[in-house]
Structures are given as structure tokens and as C-alpha cells.
Amino acid sequence: MFNLMRNIRRQGFKSLLVCFIGILLTLFLSLYLGNIAASRKELNHLPEVLPVASHITNISGSKSVGLLIDGGLIEKIKATNMVNNLRYTVQLSANFAPETPEEELGYKYIAIMGVNDISAFSLLSAEDIEWADGVAEDFLSGRQAGVIVQENFLENNDLNIGDRVWLSLYSIDYGEKLNEIYYKKIDDIALEIVGSYALNVTQFGEFILPDMICPVGWVEETLQEYDKKFYADSASFVVSDPLKLNDFKAAMRSFGFQPVNAQADSYSLSGFGLLVNDETFVRSAGSLQKNLTMMTVFLPLILLLIVLVGYIASYLVMQSRRSEVAVMRSLGVSQSRCILSLSAENALLVLLGCLVGLAAAVSFTGIGLSGALVITAVFFVSYMLGVVAALLKLSRMPVMEVLTKSE
Amino acid sequence: MGLIEVKDVSYSYQGKYQTIEAVKNVTCSFDEGAFYAIVGHSGSGKTTLLSLLAGLDLPTSGEIYVDGSAMSALNRDRYRLKTASVVYQSFNLFPLLTALENVTYPMQLQGRSKAEAEAVAKQLIAEVGLGEKIWRRRPLMMSGGEQQRVAIARARAAGGKIMLADEPTGNLDAKNGNMITNQLKLLAHERGYAVIVVTHNEELAKQADAVYMMQDGQLTTLAKEGQHESDA
Numbered sequence: 001m002f003n004l005m006r007n008i009r010r011q012g013f014k015s016l017l018v019c020f021i022g023i024l025l026t027l028f029l030s031l032y033l034g035n036i037a038a039s040r041k042e043l044n045h046l047p048e049v050l051p052v053a054s055h056i057t058n059i060s061g062s063k064s065v066g067l068l069i070d071g072g073l074i075e076k077i078k079a080t081n082m083v084n085n086l087r088y089t090v091q092l093s094a095n096f097a098p099e100t101p102e103e104e105l106g107y108k109y110i111a112i113m114g115v116n117d118i119s120a121f122s123l124l125s126a127e128d129i130e131w132a133d134g135v136a137e138d139f140l141s142g143r144q145a146g147v148i149v150q151e152n153f154l155e156n157n158d159l160n161i162g163d164r165v166w167l168s169l170y171s172i173d174y175g176e177k178l179n180e181i182y183y184k185k186i187d188d189i190a191l192e193i194v195g196s197y198a199l200n201v202t203q204f205g206e207f208i209l210p211d212m213i214c215p216v217g218w219v220e221e222t223l224q225e226y227d228k229k230f231y232a233d234s235a236s237f238v239v240s241d242p243l244k245l246n247d248f249k250a251a252m253r254s255f256g257f258q259p260v261n262a263q264a265d266s267y268s269l270s271g272f273g274l275l276v277n278d279e280t281f282v283r284s285a286g287s288l289q290k291n292l293t294m295m296t297v298f299l300p301l302i303l304l305l306i307v308l309v310g311y312i313a314s315y316l317v318m319q320s321r322r323s324e325v326a327v328m329r330s331l332g333v334s335q336s337r338c339i340l341s342l343s344a345e346n347a348l349l350v351l352l353g354c355l356v357g358l359a360a361a362v363s364f365t366g367i368g369l370s371g372a373l374v375i376t377a378v379f380f381v382s383y384m385l386g387v388v389a390a391l392l393k394l395s396r397m398p399v400m401e402v403l404t405k406s407e
Numbered sequence: 408m409g410l411i412e413v414k415d416v417s418y419s420y421q422g423k424y425q426t427i428e429a430v431k432n433v434t435c436s437f438d439e440g441a442f443y444a445i446v447g448h449s450g451s452g453k454t455t456l457l458s459l460l461a462g463l464d465l466p467t468s469g470e471i472y473v474d475g476s477a478m479s480a481l482n483r484d485r486y487r488l489k490t491a492s493v494v495y496q497s498f499n500l501f502p503l504l505t506a507l508e509n510v511t512y513p514m515q516l517q518g519r520s521k522a523e524a525e526a527v528a529k530q531l532i533a534e535v536g537l538g539e540k541i542w543r544r545r546p547l548m549m550s551g552g553e554q555q556r557v558a559i560a561r562a563r564a565a566g567g568k569i570m571l572a573d574e575p576t577g578n579l580d581a582k583n584g585n586m587i588t589n590q591l592k593l594l595a596h597e598r599g600y601a602v603i604v605v606t607h608n609e610e611l612a613k614q615a616d617a618v619y620m621m622q623d624g625q626l627t628t629l630a631k632e633g634q635h636e637s638d639a
């Protein structure tokens with residue numbers, strides 16, 4: 001008011017003290033709010049760091065490949081938008097088909113696997129595949145009638161990339177009791193060889209290593225064309241929002257999936273079991289959530305503490321200026337003007353302290369501009385509430401009593 | 408009708424154990440151009456009455472009229488800013504401001520420019536008998552008499568016609584006390600102020616045009632030489 005800066009300068013040590021309180025409180029609040037922000041960020045990024053993978057198994061959880069997973073379930077899972085990276089496979093078999101009725105070919109069992117992404121087949125990576133010119137890696141996610149063929153198979157059957165092969169295609173059925181394998185012929189179909197791949201293993205448990213790999217989309221389309229039901233052989237995916245795991249599980253339950261029960265029939269091939277690898281995620285997220293809740297619950301208390309510090313510090317510092325305030329009141333300065341004038345001094349000092357505190361906080365916590373603005377606003381409003389309350393109390397003093405000796 | 412009319416004014420406040428009646432049914436009048444003294448023992452209610460006259464408190468009953476307007480209806484901050492000023496025993500200058508700054512303060516509160524306020528302040532300081540060298544001094548570098556004279560100059564700076572003083576000579580030696588008494592008399596008789604002084608100082612009271620006695624919250628008029636004592 002009269003001369004703000006001069007008053008501040010003349011208060012010397014007390015001005016420095018208020019400034020220092022501002023620095024300390026800002027630093028403290030920055031660290032506290034910084035911790036909340038960091039925990040929230042960590043929680044939001046947890047799904048990337050600890051993705052929750054899930055795969056369909058039989059009810060006992062003993063099998064995750066060679067299953068009969070109803071194609072309708074796969075479509076339902078796709079439609080939820082609750083999963084990412086849905087990978088599924090289908091098993092077919094074939095033998096070479098004669099191109100003319102006269103041609104006689106011996107029986108040769110050919111294992112074909114349909115995939116929608118190369119990562120669905122864990123023994124193979126993109127580097128193991130050599131593509132024909134003009135064929136892209138996303139071939140497997142499409143519906144084109146073509147296959148990539150194992151190098152040894154090409155060599156043994158005198159085939160090359162770019163050839164067309166005539167195949168009698170069969171779908172696999174395991175029968176009612178699931179102890180017999182049936183091959184149901186689909187048709188004789190010509191497929192173009194669009195690439196080859198090298199497998200470094202010859203055996204992979206019970207898994208039949210495929211001689212050919214084709215797009216699962218093409219298999220689905222073909223089976224539909226021949227009015228045959230599609231069953232996936234395996235399926236896995238990542239939960240898109242693990243922070244909503246309960247919603248995801250409820251949706252899966254509504255589709256008929258059940259939690260894996262180790263005591264259930266381990267020979268079942270029906271893909272109704274759902275194994276969700278969420279233990280690590282749930283533990284980490286729970287711990288983070290607990291910390292976050294704790295810090296958020298205490299935040300109002302922290303703000304109240306700042307209001308209190310503002311109140312006490314101002315009240316104590318202003319005690320030595322009681323007579324000055326009384327003189328101001330005696331000379332006709334209104335209570336509100338007194339409060340405004342002294343608040344302005346405090347505000348300036350505290351803002352200065354806040355800026356210094358923020359500069360220190362930036363170097364400790366790396367908070368950004370928006371974070372700094374939030375901290376400044378929260379701190380300033382809280383502290384000034386305390387200051388105004390103290391000044392309000394101070395300015396209500398009995399002026400004459402302060403300025404005169406008691407009678 | 409006086410500049411200040413006090414009509415049946417009482418003031419009580421809640422003490423630690425009981426309600427204290429500091430001023431009881433006081434009725435009196437103060438005119439422009441007159442010098443009044445209110446005397447009485449400590450605790451008699453003199454300063455409380457002064458506080459009421461300064462508009463720092465409102466009576467619990469009764470009314471004070473200033474120039475015909477009821478104090479309770481006035482903006483009392485504005486009343487102190489423009490009409491009534493108080494001089495205290497302990498001077499109460501702003502310790503961190505110079506003499507000149509102390510005197511310009513009320514004028515700047517009224518919105519007058521710094522240059523104009525300084526010119527008037529210098530004139531007022533000169534009128535209380537202080538030289539230029541006092542302008543840049545802070546209160547700590549001044550004697551008691553100098554401080555009180557600066558306080559009178561500050562009180563005059565507001566431009567009102569009511570000057571209230573609480574033991575203005577209480578902290579001064581006889582020489583400085585006389586000087587301040589003369590200043591106050593001068594203000595009343597030559598500048599038309601209504602000067603009301605609360606004091607224990609008999610010498611000061613003798614200089615007053617009218618003397619009131621405060622006793623247990625009640626006010627009586629003391630007879631001046633050649634007059635009869637009567638209730639106020």
C-alpha cells in the first residue's frame with residue numbers, strides 16, 4: 001500500500017523468515033504432490049510394465065493347445081474391446097491332391113497351422129521367415145489363400161516359393177469322447193507358397209510341428225464357405241486395461257469361461273478354462289493403490305497444516321507490529337485495508353519463497369510447468385488463508401488499549 | 408449546539424469475571440475553538456471515553472453526535488481519517504518511517520499526491536517548531552518532545568477539527584510538556600480545533616477552557632477559577 005517493498009525491506013529478518021517458511025513448505029508440498037503424481041503415473045503405466053497375459057485352457061488348466069475353442073467365443077472376445085494382441089491358431093491337416101483324376105499320389109500327412117500373427121506360434125519369429133517378393137509380414141493377419149512352408153518340406157517335395165500346391169484339406173475333430181481323431185475333408189484347394197521358414201526344432205512335446213502355416217482368417221472364411229464350424233486350437237491375449245480386471249473377468253464369465261480348476265477333468269479338450277496371469281500385477285497395483293489412497297487421504301491434512309503454519313507464522317511475526325496496525329486503525333485505515341496491506345506483504349514474500357522452493361523441487365522431482373503451477377496455487381491459497389485468518393484476528397484488537405497505557 | 412454532543416452515553420464490556428461499566432450515563436458537549444481537559448484517577452474511564460469520542464468503540468447505550476450526525480451512523484474509519492485525530496502518551500509514530508513520512512501518511516491515505524503531501528507535511532512540521540533536519544529522522548533518533556510534536560503534526564495532517572489526546576505530556580519533561588500544552592492551546596484558540604485532552608497533569612488541566620472530572624465512569628464538570636462546580 002504505502003510502500004510495499006520498503007516495508008518488506010525494513011522488516012529485515014522477519015521478511016527473510018517468512019520467505020524461508022515459504023521455501024520449506026513449497027519444497028515439502030512439491031515432494032508430497034510429486035509422490036502422488038508419480039504413484040498415479042506408475043499405476044497408469046503398470047499395464048505396460050506388467051501386462052496381464054491370459055490364455056484359454058481346458059477346465060483343468062492342463063492344456064492350452066490342441067483345444068476346441070468355439071469360434072463364436074473368439075468373436076465375442078474380439079467384440080469386448082477388453083483385450084489386446086489376441087493370438088489364436090487352428091490346426092488342419094492335408095495331403096497332396098491329384099491335379100487330374102488319373103494322377104495317383106501316395107498319402108502324405110501334411111500338418112497345417114492357421115495363425116493370425118506369427119507370434120501365436122512361439123517356435124517361430126519374424127526373422128525365421130523368408131517372404132516372396134511383394135508379400136508383406138501382415139500376410140498372416142489377412143485372408144489370402146496362401147501358405148508359408150517349412151524349408152525342409154519344400155526341399156523334400158521339390159517345391160519352391162511362388163509355386164501353387166493342390167491340397168486335400170481336412171479339419172480335425174476329436175470325437176465325442178475326445179480320444180479319437182477324425183479328419184473331415186473340406187475340399188481340394190490350390191494354395192500359393194508365399195514364403196518359407198526354418199524350424200530349429202524337430203519335436204515340441206505333443207505339439208505337431210506344422211509343415212505349412214496359413215492365415216487363420218482364410219481358414220475361418222473357407223470353413224464358413226463350406227458350412228463347417230470353426231474351432232480355434234489355442235488362444236491367448238493381453239488384458240487391455242488391467243485396472244479394470246474385475247469388469248474383464250465378469251465379461252469372460254458371462255461368455256461361459258470358468259476359472260481353472262486343477263481337480264477338474266484334465267483330459268477335456270473343451271476350451272472353457274481361462275487362465276489370467278494377474279498375480280504380480282494385482283500385488284503391485286494393490287500396493288501402489290494403497291500408497292496412493294493413503295497419500296490422497298492425508299492431503300487435506302497437509303493443506304490444513306499449511307494453513308496452520310501460515311496462521312501461526314503470521315500471527316507471531318505480526319505480534320511485533322501490533323502497535324503499527326493499531327496506529328493504522330487509529331488513523332482511519334479500515335480493517336479490510338489493513339488486512340489487504342499486510343497480506344500483500346506476506347503474499348509477496350511467500351511467493352518469492354515459493355518460487356525458490358519450486359526451483360529446488362524441480363531439481364529433486366523433475367515436476368513440469370503444469371505441476372509447478374498447481375503446487376504454487378495450492379500452496380499459496382492454503383498459506384494465505386492462514387495469513388488472512390491471523391490478520392483478521394490481529395486487526396480486531398482493542399486499538400486504544402494497545403496504544404495507551406492501561407488506566 | 409457543540410461540535411461533539413455526548414448524550415447519556417454508557418459503555419460496558421465483559422471482564423474476566425463480571426461486566427465492567429467503564430462509562431456511565433455521560434452527557435457533555437465539546438465546541439470548536441475550545442481546549443478541554445478530562446481528569447480523573449486511573450481506571451476512572453477517561454481513556455474509554457476518549458476511545459468512544461475517537462470512534463474506536465461504540466457506546467453500549469446513548470449516542471455521540473458529531474456536527475449533528477450520530478456516530479453510530481457514521482463510517483468511523485472515515486471519521487478518524489478526516490475529522491478526528493488522536494495523540495498518544497507514547498507518541499505511536501511508525502518506527503520505520505521518517506518524521507516526514509509519518510506526517511504524509513494520513514494525507515496519502517486520503518489520496519493526495521506524494522509531492523503535495525510532503526509540501527503540507529513540511530509546513531506542519533515547521534508549525535510545531537521543528538526544523539528541516541528532523542524530516543529524515545526516524546522516531547528512534549528523536550527526543551520525546553520532538554516525537555510528540557511530529558505526532559501533533561501528523562494529527563493535523565488529516566485536516567479535521569477534532570484533536571483528541573491521551574496524556575500527551577505524560578512521557579515528557581516539564582519544558583517539553585509546556586511546549587506541547589502550548590501547541591494544543593494554540594490549535595484550539597487560533598486554529599479552531601476542539602481539543603480534548605485526557606490527563607493527570609494538573610498544570611495542563613489548568614490551561615484548559617473547561618475541565619471535566621471522571622470518577623467511576625461518571626463525568627462531572629469542575630469549576631474553573633471564578634466559576635461554581637456543577638454536574639455535567
